[in-house]
Amino acid sequence: MRVTLHIQKYNPETDHHPHEEPYRLDVGRGTTVLEALMRLKNETDGTLTFRYACRSAICGSCAMEINGTEKLACKTQIRPELERHGEVRVGPLKNLPLIKDLVVAMQPFWEQVRSIRPWLDPLPHEAVDPVAMRDAYKAFNNVEACIMCGACVAACTVYEVSKGFAGPAALAKAYRFVADPREAAVTERLDRLQGDGGIWDCTRCNYCVEVCPKDVKPMEAIVLLRRASIQSGLTQTLGSRHITSFVDIIRHEGRLNEGLMPMKVIGFRIKDFLRILPLGVRMFLRGKVPFPFKLKPAIPGIKQVRAIFEARKRK
Amino acid sequence: MKYALYTGCAAKGACPELYQSTMHVTSRLGIEVVEMLNAACCGAGVITEADPDLALAINARTFAQAEALGLNIMTICGTCQGVMGMANHRLKAEEGLLDRINAMLEPEGVKYNGRVEVKHLLWIIVGEIGIEALQRHVTRPLENLRIAPFYGCYILRPSKYLGFDDPENPVSLEKVISALSAHPVDYEGKTKCCGFPLVLEKEPIAIGMVGANLKEAKDELADALVTPCPLCHMNLDIYQERAEKKIGEKLALPIFHLPQLIGLAMGFTPKELGLSRHLVSTEKVVEKIQLKV
Numbered sequence: 001m002r003v004t005l006h007i008q009k010y011n012p013e014t015d016h017h018p019h020e021e022p023y024r025l026d027v028g029r030g031t032t033v034l035e036a037l038m039r040l041k042n043e044t045d046g047t048l049t050f051r052y053a054c055r056s057a058i059c060g061s062c063a064m065e066i067n068g069t070e071k072l073a074c075k076t077q078i079r080p081e082l083e084r085h086g087e088v089r090v091g092p093l094k095n096l097p098l099i100k101d102l103v104v105a106m107q108p109f110w111e112q113v114r115s116i117r118p119w120l121d122p123l124p125h126e127a128v129d130p131v132a133m134r135d136a137y138k139a140f141n142n143v144e145a146c147i148m149c150g151a152c153v154a155a156c157t158v159y160e161v162s163k164g165f166a167g168p169a170a171l172a173k174a175y176r177f178v179a180d181p182r183e184a185a186v187t188e189r190l191d192r193l194q195g196d197g198g199i200w201d202c203t204r205c206n207y208c209v210e211v212c213p214k215d216v217k218p219m220e221a222i223v224l225l226r227r228a229s230i231q232s233g234l235t236q237t238l239g240s241r242h243i244t245s246f247v248d249i250i251r252h253e254g255r256l257n258e259g260l261m262p263m264k265v266i267g268f269r270i271k272d273f274l275r276i277l278p279l280g281v282r283m284f285l286r287g288k289v290p291f292p293f294k295l296k297p298a299i300p301g302i303k304q305v306r307a308i309f310e311a312r313k314r315k
Numbered sequence: 316m317k318y319a320l321y322t323g324c325a326a327k328g329a330c331p332e333l334y335q336s337t338m339h340v341t342s343r344l345g346i347e348v349v350e351m352l353n354a355a356c357c358g359a360g361v362i363t364e365a366d367p368d369l370a371l372a373i374n375a376r377t378f379a380q381a382e383a384l385g386l387n388i389m390t391i392c393g394t395c396q397g398v399m400g401m402a403n404h405r406l407k408a409e410e411g412l413l414d415r416i417n418a419m420l421e422p423e424g425v426k427y428n429g430r431v432e433v434k435h436l437l438w439i440i441v442g443e444i445g446i447e448a449l450q451r452h453v454t455r456p457l458e459n460l461r462i463a464p465f466y467g468c469y470i471l472r473p474s475k476y477l478g479f480d481d482p483e484n485p486v487s488l489e490k491v492i493s494a495l496s497a498h499p500v501d502y503e504g505k506t507k508c509c510g511f512p513l514v515l516e517k518e519p520i521a522i523g524m525v526g527a528n529l530k531e532a533k534d535e536l537a538d539a540l541v542t543p544c545p546l547c548h549m550n551l552d553i554y555q556e557r558a559e560k561k562i563g564e565k566l567a568l569p570i571f572h573l574p575q576l577i578g579l580a581m582g583f584t585p586k587e588l589g590l591s592r593h594l595v596s597t598e599k600v601v602e603k604i605q606l607k608v
Binding site: 067068069084085157158160161162165200201203204205206207209210223226227230237238239241242243244246247250254255256257258259261262265266275276279282283286287288289290299300301304305307308309311312 | 324325330331352353354358359362363366373376423425468469472473508511512515518523526554592593594
């Protein structure tokens with residue numbers, strides 16, 4: 001089958017901007033994007049530049065954007081792409097500095113990973129229960145599957161607009177150490193993740209979960225870090241107050257009271273209150289702010305909802 | 316066609332115009348709805364952060380209510396759809412989970428048997444009513460309008476639990492826009508995040524997302540956006556002015572709830588659709604189809 005691959009080319013020495021070039025070649029039923037790129041480099045265009053090593057989805061070198069989505073070129077077959085999108089467009093990962101053609105600099109990615117201190121601060125050997133270790137390993141095993149390909153960081157909608165964010169892969173790795181029974185500095189680790197760029201910067205868009213070629217589910221690891229933070233008493237960030245206030249309101253009223261929610265989250269933080277006040281006033285004038293202190297704010301079956309919440313609390 | 320209508324919190328709170336326009340559009344389309352007044356919040360992915368089983372339990376309670384009515388659930392919020400769709404999928408698919416959650420509900424005399432489907436209004440229109448039938452209800456074609464679809468996150472991802480649109484290449488909003496005789500605008504931001512979950516605690520990030528997505532739509536000459544999620548609506552509408560300041564560019568892009576846009580094409584008045592509640596004026600767009608707000 002003869003197909004056209006639209007491949008992004010960029011040579012920093014001669015090009016002002018990246019541009020797409022069409023490459024035609026014959027592919028078989030199972031030909032992968034990486035195989036096609038290798039053949040094009042050997043037979044058509046020796047300048048075509050891309051990274052790869054293992055060719056079997058283990059090394060994480062060949063992550064790139066294929067039809068707008070971050071994928072491993074070695075794990076992506078051309079025919080299904082063609083059937084799904086009607087074309088095959090190949091470009092470099094977004095959000096990372098472009099070097100040449102399909103190659104981006106991974107330095108910002110490595111710095112993110114380094115920032116969470118990706119090594120164990122071990123407890124003394126005799127303090128660790130081997131059985132607990134075995135159970136814990138099950139909990140973070142999927143995070144261990146990360147091959148550091150950078151697909152999640154390229155797809156991250158927060159990192160796109162906020163380069164200080166530690167990013168999905170690094171935070172998933174941070175969870176791996178927090179959940180490790182051999183780790184001595186769990187509280188310090190959680191503490192370091194509370195500030196700007198940490199776990200409360202994630203918007204939970206699910207992109208990292210969607211694109212990860214190894215099913216690491218970084219966002220779910222971030223959620224686990226948030227829960228661990230609240231459970232260990234780190235409850236004063238606006239992010240954690242968002243969760244506790246939300247749960248509180250649903251327990252009392254069954255439904256979110258959108259008039260009350262911002263006040264509960266912000267509390268007595270004057271600067272933040274003044275930040276949201278002008279918008280609150282404008283919304284109020286448009287009939288978009290429900291009165292926060294209604295006489296009967298709750299849904300009719302609130303007793304049942306409260307009972308479910310209370311039963312969980314007791315547990 | 317009859318559905319149990321799960322309005323979610325926003326349609327009953329900060330977005331009454333969504334509720335209003337939904338009622339008009341569903342009745343015109345011949346969808347009979349029974350509003351689930353006693354249903355609790357889906358948790359919006361926030362309760363899950365504190366306690367996943369609790370979030371499943373309150374959603375199972377909602378599903379059991381629809382089951383008792385013998386109806387499937389219609390959502391009108393992308394976030395509700397994502398959260399409830401995922402909960403329902405997991406309750407049905409994961410061994411032992413439904414029993415565990417039912418055990419939590421048992422003292423309250425509630426039991427969910429796993430027989431309910433949860434579908435967004437968008438999916439019901441595209442998948443069940445059909446685009447041709449929708450077209451037959453169009454009395455005021457939106458011919459001059461370029462409309463940018465904004466899907467938001469939870470109606471697309473994680474696709475494993477949703478499975479209506481292809482998350483890499485969604486088409487349902489485009490189909491609806493075309494059916495109303497408007498022109499769908501293609502841009503990268505259409506499947507990205509609006510930033511709403513961060514807006515109280517990390518406003519600069521949230522408005523950065525609003526600015527980036529809306530600028531892309533504007534660069535493709537969009538007249539307005541349409542979204543199936545009221546949380547996206549809130550962030551893109553309410554925080555648009557701050558996003559304009561951040562990116563240093565005027566956007567002035569009205570944001571429509573899905574049933575508002577459909578309602579306009581069906582001949583409902585701007586008042587009936589609650590257009591005056593928006594912070595970003597819809598006036599220019601409405602004038603383009605010879606109407607006044």
